[in-house]
Amino acid sequence: MKPRDLALKALNRQEDRPGSLKRYLVYEFQGDPHLNERDRAFIIHLVQGVLRWRLRLDWIIQQTVRFPFRKIEPPVLNILRLALYQIFYMDRVPESAAVNEAVKQAKSIDSGRVAGFVNGILRHICRAKAQIVFPDRTKDPVGYLYVFYSYPTCLVKKWIREIGTDFTERILSAGNRITGLVIRANTLKVERPGLIKRLKAEDVEGKPTLYSPEGIAVEGLKGPVDRLDTFKEGLFQVQSEPAQICARLLAPRPGERVFDICAGLGGKSTHMAELMGDKGEIVALDMNHKRLLSLVQSSYRLGMGCIQPMVADAVKHPFPMAGRYFDRILVDGPCSALGTISRNPDAKWIRDEADIRRLSVLQRKILNNAVPLLREGGKMLYVTCTISREENEDVVRDFLGENREMALEDLRKRVPEWGLDLIDDQGFFKTLPHVHGMDGFFGALFSKSPPQADVI
Numbered sequence: 001m002k003p004r005d006l007a008l009k010a011l012n013r014q015e016d017r018p019g020s021l022k023r024y025l026v027y028e029f030q031g032d033p034h035l036n037e038r039d040r041a042f043i044i045h046l047v048q049g050v051l052r053w054r055l056r057l058d059w060i061i062q063q064t065v066r067f068p069f070r071k072i073e074p075p076v077l078n079i080l081r082l083a084l085y086q087i088f089y090m091d092r093v094p095e096s097a098a099v100n101e102a103v104k105q106a107k108s109i110d111s112g113r114v115a116g117f118v119n120g121i122l123r124h125i126c127r128a129k130a131q132i133v134f135p136d137r138t139k140d141p142v143g144y145l146y147v148f149y150s151y152p153t154c155l156v157k158k159w160i161r162e163i164g165t166d167f168t169e170r171i172l173s174a175g176n177r178i179t180g181l182v183i184r185a186n187t188l189k190v191e192r193p194g195l196i197k198r199l200k201a202e203d204v205e206g207k208p209t210l211y212s213p214e215g216i217a218v219e220g221l222k223g224p225v226d227r228l229d230t231f232k233e234g235l236f237q238v239q240s241e242p243a244q245i246c247a248r249l250l251a252p253r254p255g256e257r258v259f260d261i262c263a264g265l266g267g268k269s270t271h272m273a274e275l276m277g278d279k280g281e282i283v284a285l286d287m288n289h290k291r292l293l294s295l296v297q298s299s300y301r302l303g304m305g306c307i308q309p310m311v312a313d314a315v316k317h318p319f320p321m322a323g324r325y326f327d328r329i330l331v332d333g334p335c336s337a338l339g340t341i342s343r344n345p346d347a348k349w350i351r352d353e354a355d356i357r358r359l360s361v362l363q364r365k366i367l368n369n370a371v372p373l374l375r376e377g378g379k380m381l382y383v384t385c386t387i388s389r390e391e392n393e394d395v396v397r398d399f400l401g402e403n404r405e406m407a408l409e410d411l412r413k414r415v416p417e418w419g420l421d422l423i424d425d426q427g428f429f430k431t432l433p434h435v436h437g438m439d440g441f442f443g444a445l446f447s448k449s450p451p452q453a454d455v456i
Helices: 003-016 021-031 037-062 074-089 095-107 113-127 141-148 153-163 165-175 192-201 241-250 267-275 289-302 353-373 393-402 417-422
Strands: 181-185 205-208 215-219 236-238 257-261 281-286 307-311 326-332 374-384 406-409 429-431 441-448
Touching: 003 021, 003 037, 003 074, 003 095, 021 037, 037 074, 037 113, 037 141, 074 095, 074 113, 095 113, 141 153, 141 165, 153 165, 181 241, 192 205, 192 215, 236 267, 241 267, 241 326, 241 374, 241 417, 241 429, 241 441, 257 267, 257 353, 267 281, 267 289, 267 307, 267 326, 281 289, 289 307, 326 353, 353 374, 353 393, 374 393, 393 406, 393 441, 417 429
Parallel strands: 257 281, 257 326, 281 307, 326 374
Antiparallel strands: 181 215, 181 236, 205 215, 374 441, 406 441, 429 441
């Protein structure tokens, strides 16, 4: 299958099964040995580009067709979107090539009517590129923002209510930037300067990240990261910079017992194992056994033996290890992932306010379930990769109201000097794409004190 055809197939599948795009592309790439690295990069660029700019592309199409936009069948619409993304955002692709390939794709649906429609629409848009008009930002600021930056109306209105129009526009713009790869040096095997030298020997440029002491921003990587000898030797783990900082906030010590709830692929588990010198115990819980299998494989590659995986649902109570106590607990709550839109542009199309409310309920349940397992004097860190107040500050407020023995710690008093810029006036860890140039994360640290008797 040609790269453009595989990109179209992925977009059509996204219409029916949103949220599974990355896994699907990995599956398709593994099943097609004829695709080289350049083809795979082109496919990813096309698919993510269409998802990133989908609404703006649709706006352009709507100005061209002479019948209701909703009547365009999804497969045909995706053909148009793919071609328009190449025409407007990929300078190295000639307009004629984008149009001709789209017409070929349309012929697979209908050799006459559909192919002629696609050809006519695209050629008209190519001729009239300079005449495209967006909503007036003065008369219709919401309309302008959601069309020009390509975001759902509900998200634009939500952020305007919470942070105002100017900050909303900055967030929307930051979410459309293509972010680079960041890795974390495995300090059990190598320090950051030594890893940068090893990467250089593999023709990969690495620069220290601004905040995370183990982070490296990677440039010039050609092909998948797992082809590198430094990866195979377990010298690093792929992990975004704010995700790296989370383990630093919890600061587990050697010999402690740690509970990582909703551990996922284990990026934070393995980082905590590094900080603990691989001495102690980390129970990594997740309801998806495939994710835990990846965690086990990463632990083995990184040379770690203190992580114990456990398959369980964090929402159900009690946890399977009821009666055991932990020195530190990390709750990486299931969230809307609205802070990672630059890396996962499909996130903005699969979340709405009802979904955010549902997730906030799950987050509170998981936090409440974790409290009995935290020893007195222990620390619990709650983190999300979203910038939604309902999933962050509001969850913290409700959680403290339901658990009198838990107290909020001011992270300004705990982080090293390099992290002070990432702590807000309330003592929360908060990174913002438009301010810090990284994914939007939130973190709150709690401590547990002995239960207090009711005052009569």
